[in-house]
Amino acid sequence: MQNIRAILLTIAGVALVGLTFVFAASLTVAFTGILALVMIGRAISLRLKPAHVHARTTKGREQEQMRIWNDGRGTIIDL
Template sequence: MQNVRSLFLALAGITVFAALALFTVSLTLAVGGILTVCMVGRALSTRMKPAPVRAKADRQREMHIWNDGRGTIIDL
């Protein structure tokens, strides 16, 4: 009877350990998946709307304005 009880407790311990290990692995994969989706979304959103770049002329020149028939062009 003592051997059966010891075997049952050992199997119960192994089962609990395996269940906790499986829970930990699944939780790790879930958090990793969520973080991956967030990183991909952030990378795509920054690629779709690039930051504006300020253009500045190296030297001062005069402004040219002309009309090419499709609209007025202002060259600063």
């Protein structure tokens, strides 16, 4: 009777260790997936840049063109 009880406790212990491993692995996969989605979203959002707006003067300087651009540190206006 004690042999049967020992065998059942061993099987229950192995099953508990297996369930713990499966739970930890599923959490790892879930966190890895969430992290991957966040990193992909950030990479895509960094690639999107605003379109350049070309400004022109209308007061007697039709031959010259004012250039405006943003170098990442601030807007530059070239008269």
